[in-house]
Amino acid sequence: MNKxxxxxxxxxxLGVIDGATAWFTPQVRDQMLSIIxxxxxxxxxxxxxxxxxxxxxxxxxxxxVFGFAVGLVLAFAVAAMPDPKTGEHYWWQIMVPxxxxxxxxxxxxxxxxxxxxxxxxxxTAAG
Amino acid sequence: MSFLSDxxxxxxxxxxxxxxxxxxRYELVRELGRGGMGIVxxxxxxxxxxxxxxxxxxxxxxxxxxxxxxxIAALEHPGIVPVHDAGDLPDGRFYYTMKLxxxxxxxxxxxxxxxxxxxxxxxxxxxxxxAFAHANGVVHRDLKPENVMVGEFGAVLVMDWGVAxxxxxxxxxxxxxxxxARSDVYALGAILGFLVGDPPRPLRAIVERAMAADPAQRYQxxxxxxxxxxRFLDGEPVTAYRENPLERAGRWVGxxxxxxxxxxxxxxxxxxxxxxxxx
Numbered sequence: 061m062n063k064x065x066x067x068x069x070x071x072x073x074l075g076v077i078d079g080a081t082a083w084f085t086p087q088v089r090d091q092m093l094s095i096i097x098x099x100x101x102x103x104x105x106x107x108x109x110x111x112x113x114x115x116x117x118x119x120x121x122x123x124x125v126f127g128f129a130v131g132l133v134l135a136f137a138v139a140a141m142p143d144p145k146t147g148e149h150y151w152w153q154i155m156v157p158x159x160x161x162x163x164x165x166x167x168x169x170x171x172x173x174x175x176x177x178x179x180x181x182x183x184t185a186a187g
Numbered sequence: 188m189s190f191l192s193d194x195x196x197x198x199x200x201x202x203x204x205x206x207x208x209x210x211x212r213y214e215l216v217r218e219l220g221r222g223g224m225g226i227v228x229x230x231x232x233x234x235x236x237x238x239x240x241x242x243x244x245x246x247x248x249x250x251x252x253x254x255x256x257x258x259i260a261a262l263e264h265p266g267i268v269p270v271h272d273a274g275d276l277p278d279g280r281f282y283y284t285m286k287l288x289x290x291x292x293x294x295x296x297x298x299x300x301x302x303x304x305x306x307x308x309x310x311x312x313x314x315x316x317x318a319f320a321h322a323n324g325v326v327h328r329d330l331k332p333e334n335v336m337v338g339e340f341g342a343v344l345v346m347d348w349g350v351a352x353x354x355x356x357x358x359x360x361x362x363x364x365x366x367x368a369r370s371d372v373y374a375l376g377a378i379l380g381f382l383v384g385d386p387p388r389p390l391r392a393i394v395e396r397a398m399a400a401d402p403a404q405r406y407q408x409x410x411x412x413x414x415x416x417x418r419f420l421d422g423e424p425v426t427a428y429r430e431n432p433l434e435r436a437g438r439w440v441g442x443x444x445x446x447x448x449x450x451x452x453x454x455x456x457x458x459x460x461x462x463x464x465x466x
Contacts, residue, residue: 081457084457085460085461086464087464124445124449153460153463157453157457160449160452160453160456161453163449164446164453167446167449168446
């Protein structure tokens with residue numbers, strides 16, 4: 061499986077799980093569907109970005125940092141949208157878990173999946 | 188009446204043992220060491236203007252050895268000390284010259300307090316030339332730390348190849364009389380045991396399998412042994428040891444520390460959010 065597709069799948073799965081954890085917060089339980097959709101979309105975007113990065117850079121630490129950064133930016137965009145009922149922003153409640161999940165996606169895309177072909181052919185003796 | 192002192196006798200013995208290099212391209216520099224089959228000297232090769240190691244055999248050399256010397260000379264591997272030249276000295280003794288390796292012997296290297304991981308990586312590299320030689324039909328017969336050199340830049344070289352009919356060295360010598368590649372596997376197991384001291388269970392199982400009394404129970408090649416050591420290094424299950432579920436889980440966690448840390452951080456964060464939102 062190539063790394064972008066792997067990132068998509070891992071991002072989607074983790075996005076659904078992350079969104080589903082909102083069930084434990086009664087204040088937002090009535091917005092579960094939109095939270096899960098938003099979280100899944102966030103995971104998909106982070107997965108594609110991390111997979112794309114992993115095809116270019118082979119380094120687990122760098123992949124984790126990249127995924128972390130992408131997760132943080134996406135989570136910031138989500139957290140910037142206020143709660144429609146209270147108008148409150150859940151900055152750190154969304155950004156910290158979101159960035160950690162980005163790190164997990166970054167790790168997964170570095171560790172697994174087929175790397176991009178090098179684009180070089182093997183030199184022959186006749187070369 | 189006066190007697191010769193011990194020093195004088197030793198000096199005379201050294202002189203008589205010294206190889207007669209008259210008429211050869213070599214000039215004696217110094218003695219490097221002594222083994223069961225001969226003495227190794229550093230000599231200067233005037234034809235190519237370089238220093239090489241010369242092993243002069245003290246035992247009578249038969250045709251089998253000469254044939255084997257040719258096979259060893261044909262082994263081209265970065266981990267095998269190349270033989271440059273072989274022949275008979277004017278004093279009748281058989282010699283061969285090889286690359287002069289600068290570095291330390293494995294036994295001296297091991298005394299340097301290196302980490303277990305580093306020792307295992309080095310050991311896996313010792314297995315490579317041995318496996319290569321086996322694939323070419325050559326058995327070492329006397330593998331031991333003293334026959335492995337660690338070069339200045341970490342290169343590993345195995346020396347003293349395939350001397351026919353040598354008995355071996357106690358502690359590294361397998362119990363069976365007939366020798367094949369599995370005899371070298373036994374010796375490699377002993378070297379591994381020497382390098383790791385008191386190892387964890389999977390590593391101990393590797394040593395025990397390599398040194399099994401029955402050759403059929405050992406790893407059947409040096410490559411198999413080296414691969415199992417590499418698997419241990421990579422946190423993968425080794426073929427010599429059947430682990431229980433708890434050990435398997437522990438190994439998985441150890442191998443995926445980063446992921447476990449990230450997931451744990453995520454869960455901790457979620458728990459904090461859970462309680463925070465209830466305040």
